[in-house]
Amino acid sequence: MFGHDQIAAWHLVEEIILPGSIASAFIVNITNKDEIAEAVNLVREKYGPIDSWINSSPIYKFYLLLKSKVYILNNSIAHNLKITFFGCQVAISHMIISGRGSIINISEQLKKEHQSLESNHYALKFGVQTITELLARELYSSDIRVNAILPDSAVTCHKKIFNRHGSIIDFKKSDGTFYDEQSAQFVMLKKQ
Numbered sequence: 453m454f455g456h457d458q459i460a461a462w463h464l465v466e467e468i469i470l471p472g473s474i475a476s477a478f479i480v481n482i483t484n485k486d487e488i489a490e491a492v493n494l495v496r497e498k499y500g501p502i503d504s505w506i507n508s509s510p511i512y513k514f515y516l517l518l519k520s521k522v523y524i525l526n527n528s529i530a531h532n533l534k535i536t537f538f539g540c541q542v543a544i545s546h547m548i549i550s551g552r553g554s555i556i557n558i559s560e561q562l563k564k565e566h567q568s569l570e571s572n573h574y575a576l577k578f579g580v581q582t583i584t585e586l587l588a589r590e591l592y593s594s595d596i597r598v599n600a601i602l603p604d605s606a607v608t609c610h611k612k613i614f615n616r617h618g619s620i621i622d623f624k625k626s627d628g629t630f631y632d633e634q635s636a637q638f639v640m641l642k643k644q
Contacts, residue, residue: 482535501550505543532576
């Protein structure tokens with residue numbers, strides 16, 4: 453689901469599509485859960501069960517926290533937290549029916565030391581990671597995996613650099629237990 457940029461949406465679809473699979477992108481009001489659900493229903497009717505779900509958020513201009521306007525904060529929350537939250541709710545409700553699926557929330561695992569212009573951006577990205585980790589814990593006994601992908605270079609808690617098509621933060625081990633923050637497993641994604 454993309455809130456505004458159809459070109460970026462289809463570019464991402466082309467990047468992630470696997471041989472023999474089908475991917476769709478929709479332009480919806482990302483603050484409206486009903487519109488998101490309607491788009492999902494269209495996909496299910498046309499193609500069948502949803503196997504994977506990717507929540508993406510835009511790159512936007514950085515502002516000093518104290519100079520940010522209310523509309524900037526509201527847009528930032530909508531594009532990062534609301535789409536992640538509503539998208540996961542809708543996708544998971546369908547994945548529970550089919551008994552499997554995977555969700556990827558595009559985020560960043562960054563150090564808390566950063567430039568002041570990036571304060572609201574990083575606060576929201578930590579929010580996306582928190583939603584992701586809590587959902588992974590909530591769904592640990594199911595065959596629904598929830599991860600966060602690191603789209604840009606990022607310094608992780610291991611002090612390693614991961615590149616643009618980087619890593620997935622895997623919060624759940626195969627035995628159902630979880631990694632703590634200091635021993636998180638990072639699985640590299642590579643384009644074949």
